[in-house]
Structure formats: structure tokens, C-alpha cells
Amino acid sequence: MDIRVDPEFQKKLDWMSQFVREEVEPLDLLFPSASAMYDTRNTKARAMIKPLRDKVKAHGLWACHLPPELGGKGYGQLKLAFMNEILGRCSWAPTVFGCAAPDTGNAEILALYGTPEQKKRYLQPLLDGEIVSCFSMTEPQAGADPKEFTCKASQEGDKWVIEGEKWYSSNARFASFYIVMAVTNPENEPHERMSMFIVPAEKPGINIKRNVPGMNDHEDDGAHGYVQYDRVRVSLDAMLGKPGEAFKVAQARLGGGRIHHAMRTVGVCNRAIEMMLERAVSRRTQGRQLGDHQFVKGMIADSVIELEQFRLLVLKTAWIIDNQPHGAARTHIGMTKVAMAKVYHDIVQRAVHLHGALGTSRDTPLAKMWMGVPMLAVADGPTEVHKVQVANAMLKTAKPAKGLFPSEHIPTKYAAALERFGHLASD
Numbered sequence: 549m550d551i552r553v554d555p556e557f558q559k560k561l562d563w564m565s566q567f568v569r570e571e572v573e574p575l576d577l578l579f580p581s582a583s584a585m586y587d588t589r590n591t592k593a594r595a596m597i598k599p600l601r602d603k604v605k606a607h608g609l610w611a612c613h614l615p616p617e618l619g620g621k622g623y624g625q626l627k628l629a630f631m632n633e634i635l636g637r638c639s640w641a642p643t644v645f646g647c648a649a650p651d652t653g654n655a656e657i658l659a660l661y662g663t664p665e666q667k668k669r670y671l672q673p674l675l676d677g678e679i680v681s682c683f684s685m686t687e688p689q690a691g692a693d694p695k696e697f698t699c700k701a702s703q704e705g706d707k708w709v710i711e712g713e714k715w716y717s718s719n720a721r722f723a724s725f726y727i728v729m730a731v732t733n734p735e736n737e738p739h740e741r742m743s744m745f746i747v748p749a750e751k752p753g754i755n756i757k758r759n760v761p762g763m764n765d766h767e768d769d770g771a772h773g774y775v776q777y778d779r780v781r782v783s784l785d786a787m788l789g790k791p792g793e794a795f796k797v798a799q800a801r802l803g804g805g806r807i808h809h810a811m812r813t814v815g816v817c818n819r820a821i822e823m824m825l826e827r828a829v830s831r832r833t834q835g836r837q838l839g840d841h842q843f844v845k846g847m848i849a850d851s852v853i854e855l856e857q858f859r860l861l862v863l864k865t866a867w868i869i870d871n872q873p874h875g876a877a878r879t880h881i882g883m884t885k886v887a888m889a890k891v892y893h894d895i896v897q898r899a900v901h902l903h904g905a906l907g908t909s910r911d912t913p914l915a916k917m918w919m920g921v922p923m924l925a926v927a928d929g930p931t932e933v934h935k936v937q938v939a940n941a942m943l944k945t946a947k948p949a950k951g952l953f954p955s956e957h958i959p960t961k962y963a964a965a966l967e968r969f970g971h972l973a974s975d
């Protein structure tokens with residue numbers, strides 16, 4: 549595994565690092581609401597990001613997750629990992645660099661499965677940052693297990709008619725189109741019952757029952773749509789991919805989404821550690837600096853060690869995606885998803901704690917980081933589901949012991965060694 553950064557690319561990373569800190573981070577202060585990033589009608593925010601996006605484009609760093617034929621650099625995941633570490637420290641940075649979720653994942657599946665007409669209508673404006681999109685999969689009664697989904701689409705004449713409810717469809721209220729997963733083939737095997745549809749936001753019958761606010765959001769600033777599809781009629785060519793292929797299409801976007809979140813989590817954790825370090829050498833207690841107390845040293849050391857381990861796991865996963873056959877990184881992506889939630893929780897908790905009362909206030913970025921803790925463990929599939937998937941993959945490689953005792957049973961192994969080499973070992 550080679551995770552070196554070539555000097556030319558390092559120059560780009562250095563530019564990004566300075567640019568994000570100096571020119572993009574102010575947006576987090578001026579437009580702190582999560583929805584401002586996706587609201588294309590927020591003219592003030594849009595006016596501010598336009599020149600920043602132009603600079604990103606001038607440096608050839610716009611939408612770098614995309615292959616060259618779609619206007620990206622085709623950098624591969626390893627380079628994206630280094631870039632996302634920088635973007636992760638600032639909420640607005642992915643929007644300014646044209647790689648904000650869920651639009652990235654939606655663009656990926658449109659590129660992979662879209663017809664030329666679908667690409668022209670939906671993909672291009674998405675890539676240009678002119679519109680935003682919504683991925684509408686989770687349902688109010690079922691999230692982690694899509695086999696429980698009931699939202700359905702039936703063919704009536706020359707239309708598909710979509711009926712059902714979706715929950716936590718992020719940015720539904722700002723999106724120009726929704727990618728909706730619906731049951732079309734109930735007679736098929738569970739993983740082949742659903743199809744994916746592209747639904748323009750203006751279609752009659754789309755009823756956003758609530759915009760659910762995240763823990764950190766104002767009640768009137770919610771962006772996670774509880775959406776009712778009340779006999780929404782779309783044309784037959786609105787299907788993305790083939791009938792029954794929704795699982796496959798969803799997997800194509802979720803894997804990439806998970807690893808990009810993990811890369812950005814490294815960046816947020818770095819910022820929390822920077823804050824811990826500054827606090828440790830700024831604050832005094834009991835006649836010494838905080839950083840002179842062993843408990844505090846322990847918190848810093850644990851945080852740095854855990855982040856380094858996690859970062860290497862993320863980089864290895866990125867390297868596997870780049871260098872091994874499609875699907876080879878599946879278990880590593882699961883490992884990364886599980887580790888991400890734990891490392892993030894532990895590091896942010898220590899950073900909050902080390903800042904005392906200030907850490908518990910809204911006066912530092914730590915408050916927003918802390919609010920993100922439960923979300924990272926649930927979004928894109930809960931920790932338990934990924935642990936099970938990782939364990940299952942490992943169990944597939946295991947074989948039962950041949951005899952009554954484990955293959956590492958010392959008396960049995962000793963007897964075998966004696967039989968084979970006893971004549972050499974005896975006097």
C-alpha cells in the first residue's frame with residue numbers, strides 16, 4: 549500500500565488548507581444554519597460563495613470526486629481522502645468545493661445508471677452547483693432494513709404512480725428532484741423488489757408533511773423531509789436503472805458516501821484536537837498548565853493515537869477502492885463506518901470536557917460537533933448493522949476445527965510436533 553502524497557498534489561492541499569481556514573470558515577459563522585448550504589434561493593449566501601467557487605474552479609479543485617468525463621479530476625479515493633480531511637473542518641467547505649452530500653452520491657448514481665436524457669436534465673445542473681437534490685429512501689416505519697419498506701410504485705397506462713411515505717429525506721424542501729426508492733416487484737426476492745425513480749420536485753402529490761430539524765437546528769430550520777408521495781405520477785422513463793435494481797443503485801452511492809464522511813470526520817477530529825492542545829497550554833489550574841496534568845496528557849494521547857489509527861484505516865480503505873476490484877473494499881467501508889462513530893464521539897467528548905463550562909456552551913464549534921455524535925452512528929446505517937456485516941465477512945473466512953479441540957489446542961499440537969520431530973528433540 550502506497551499512501552505517499554506527490555509534491556505537486558501537496559501544493560494543492562496546502563492551498564486548500566489556507567483557503568478553507570481563511571476564506572471559507574467565515575461562512576460557518578455568517579450562515580450557521582445547516583439549510584443555508586442547500587437553499588439555492590438564499591441570495592446572500594449564494595452571492596458570497598460564487599467568487600469562492602470560482603477560485604476553487606480556477607485551481608482545478610471543483611467536484612474532484614467526479615471522473616474526468618463529468619468535469620472532475622478522476623483523482624481516486626486516496627487523493628480525495630487528503631482533500632476531505634481539509635474540507636471536514638468546515639461545514640460550508642464541501643458546498644464551496646462542489647462535493648456536498650447527498651448531491652455527490654446522487655450525481656454518482658445518475659452518472660452510472662442514468663439515460664442520456666436523465667443526465668442532461670438532472671446531472672449537469674447538479675454538477676454545475678445550480679440545483680440541489682434529495683435522496684428519499686428511509687421510511688417512517690423502517691430505515692436500517694430496506695426490506696421493510698412499503699412505499700410502492702405501480703404502472704398505470706403510460707405512468708408510474710408512487711404512493712407512500714419517506715422520512716428524513718434531507719434537503720427535500722430545497723431539492724429540484726428526488727431520487728425515490730419504491731416497491732415495484734413485490735413477487736421478487738427481497739433485494740429485487742424495489743426500483744429507483746427520479747421525481748421532479750414540482751410533481752403534484754408531493755407533500756412535505758414536516759421539515760424535521762436535527763438536534764442542533766432551529767424548529768423552523770429543519771431540512772429532513774417527512775414526505776408523503778400521494779399518487780405522484782411520473783413518466784415511464786423516470787426509472788433510474790432497471791426494474792428491481794434499487795438496492796444495487798443505492799449501494800453504489802452509499803459506499804462512497806460513507807467513506808467521504810469518514811474522511812471528513814478525520815478533519816473535524818483534527819480540529820477538536822487542535823482545540824484541546826491550545827486549551828491545554830493556555831489554561832492553568834493547581835499552579836500548573838492543564839497540559840502538565842497527567843489526566844490531561846492521557847486525554848490528548850488517547851485522542852491522537854485513536855485518530856491516527858482511524859486515519860490509517862480510512863486511507864487503507866481509500867487505497868483498496870482505488871487499487872482492487874469493485875466491491876473489494878466493502879468490509880473495510882463497514883469497519884470505517886463503525887470506527888468513525890466511536891472515534892468521533894470519544895475525541896469530541898474529551899475536547900468538550902477539557903473546555904469546561906465553555907465546552908458545554910454554544911460559544912465554540914464543539915457544540916455543533918457534539919450534536920453530530922449520534923447522527924454519525926445512525927446516518928447511512930447504524931453501527932450495529934455494519935458490525936454484523938463486518939463480522940459476517942470474517943466468519944465466511946473461518947473453518948470449523950477438525951477435531952474435538954480447537955486447532956490451537958496445545959496438548960494436541962504438542963502430540964503432533966512430538967510425532968513429527970520427537971526423534972530430533974529427544975536425548
Ligand SMILES: Cc1cc2nc3c(=O)[nH]c(=O)nc-3n(C[C@H](O)[C@H](O)[C@H](O)COP(=O)(O)OP(=O)(O)OC[C@H]3O[C@@H](n4cnc5c(N)ncnc54)[C@H](O)[C@@H]3O)c2cc1C
Binds near residue numbers: 686719931
Ligand atoms: C443526519 C441524517 C441524515 C439522513 N439523511 C437521509 C436522507 O437524505 N435520505 C434517507 O433516505 N435517509 C436519510 N437518513 C436516514 C438514515 O439512513 C436512517 O436513519 C438509518 O438508515 C437508520 O434507520 P432508522 O433511523 O429508521 O433507524 P432504525 O432502523 O429504527 O434503527 C434504530 C436502532 O435500532 C438498532 N438496529 C437497527 N437495525 C439493527 C440490526 N440489524 N441489528 C441490531 N440493531 C439494529 C440500532 O441500535 C439502530 O440505531 C438520515 C439520517 C440522519 C441521522
